[in-house]
Amino acid sequence: MKIGVIGAGSWGTTLADLLSKNGHTVTLWAYEEDLVKRMRANRKNDLFLPDFTLDEKLEFTSELPEVAGGKEMVVLVAPSQVMRAVVRQAEPYLADNTILVSAAKGIENDTLMPMSEVLREILPAHRLENTAFLSGPTFAREVAAEVPTALTVASNDERIARLVQTTFSCHYFRVYRSSDIVGVELGGALKNVIALAAGVSDGLGYGYNARAALITRGLVEMTRIGMAMGAREQTFMGLSGMGDLVLTCTGDLSRNRSVGLELGRGRKLDDILSGMKMVAEGVKTTLSAYQLAKKLSVETPIIEQMYLILFENKDPRAAVSDLMQRSLKAEMNR
Ligand SMILES: NC(=O)C1=CN([C@@H]2O[C@H](COP(=O)(O)OP(=O)(O)OC[C@H]3O[C@@H](n4cnc5c(N)ncnc54)[C@H](O)[C@@H]3O)[C@@H](O)[C@H]2O)C=CC1
Numbered sequence: 001m002k003i004g005v006i007g008a009g010s011w012g013t014t015l016a017d018l019l020s021k022n023g024h025t026v027t028l029w030a031y032e033e034d035l036v037k038r039m040r041a042n043r044k045n046d047l048f049l050p051d052f053t054l055d056e057k058l059e060f061t062s063e064l065p066e067v068a069g070g071k072e073m074v075v076l077v078a079p080s081q082v083m084r085a086v087v088r089q090a091e092p093y094l095a096d097n098t099i100l101v102s103a104a105k106g107i108e109n110d111t112l113m114p115m116s117e118v119l120r121e122i123l124p125a126h127r128l129e130n131t132a133f134l135s136g137p138t139f140a141r142e143v144a145a146e147v148p149t150a151l152t153v154a155s156n157d158e159r160i161a162r163l164v165q166t167t168f169s170c171h172y173f174r175v176y177r178s179s180d181i182v183g184v185e186l187g188g189a190l191k192n193v194i195a196l197a198a199g200v201s202d203g204l205g206y207g208y209n210a211r212a213a214l215i216t217r218g219l220v221e222m223t224r225i226g227m228a229m230g231a232r233e234q235t236f237m238g239l240s241g242m243g244d245l246v247l248t249c250t251g252d253l254s255r256n257r258s259v260g261l262e263l264g265r266g267r268k269l270d271d272i273l274s275g276m277k278m279v280a281e282g283v284k285t286t287l288s289a290y291q292l293a294k295k296l297s298v299e300t301p302i303i304e305q306m307y308l309i310l311f312e313n314k315d316p317r318a319a320v321s322d323l324m325q326r327s328l329k330a331e332m333n334r
């Protein structure tokens, strides 16, 4: 297949490399023109995925018409807050039957939309059946190193899900199918908020008990928001829900968990973010998730405390104390 990948961060670069190794003809678009020049010269993404030499057949561009035009599949891997702008610019160049695969994990600020709703708003109706959403426990560096990985693709159209599944799957990358788009993409977006909280807890020096509690109760909050948005409860028990939540709350490769760790150790958010080239999607998604939960009248105490730490400067220790001293309840798992 001829495939374009929009976004040469660590995940877009890794997926482009994988697809090229799978035998497809792949063009990777980077936002940074200089990076394109260096990737052409060195076959390395020194900004976002150093240490890996990219497949020799992979092509690079900074021109959207080149990555979008004449492609059977285009993979969207820009950060979620800029996805709308990037897709709007690329859309006019897409062929009528191009399949779009979104791999971003976030909820847009202001509109509070997951990526499927953003796409529904900006794409012409005929494109919507040709979309799929890829999510799951997938640290880019591990996939680039060909470590066994499993994840989920969701689409309304079973044929599209099957096609994406076979296009991406290989001996180290196993893709499962789902028809629950909102569940799959919200799992990936909301787990980042809980990963920030798990990082805060570890940064404060709390132990494994606290982390296990955050993961378990965090999953309940994710499920509640998801169900209020029309997702299936069962989806949150899968790779794109619990799978990605466990990975990101416990894995030291997580950027979101790292930001939380630094917050727990007492650093200020602006300070932490100013030293990062990469995106920690959970920061902006916390604001969206907090507002979305309020709008849907869903109880999400961990997300609320994470919002207060990030956006109202609340002391992390006070946030944990407030979580612990809420009124005592029966254990409700949804
Ligand atoms: N890195 C990972 O392990 C995984 C990341 N993801 C998701 O993939 C999406 C992309 O993240 P990463 O590849 O990790 O990015 P990254 O953090 O490695 O790099 C940042 C990316 O943002 C792009 N960017 C910054 N400003 C931009 C703008 N104004 N317009 C267009 N692009 C801009 C940069 O060019 C670069 O591609 C995110 O939603 C992330 O949650 C999903 C699974 C795994």
Ligand SMILES: O=C(CO)COP(=O)(O)O
Pocket (backbone or CB within 6 Å): 105, 136, 137, 138, 139, 140, 192, 195, 244, 247, 248, 253, 254, 255, 256, 257, 279, 280, 281
């Ligand atoms: O989504 C991811 C793994 O599935 C990557 O997590 P971070 O964005 O926290 O690094």
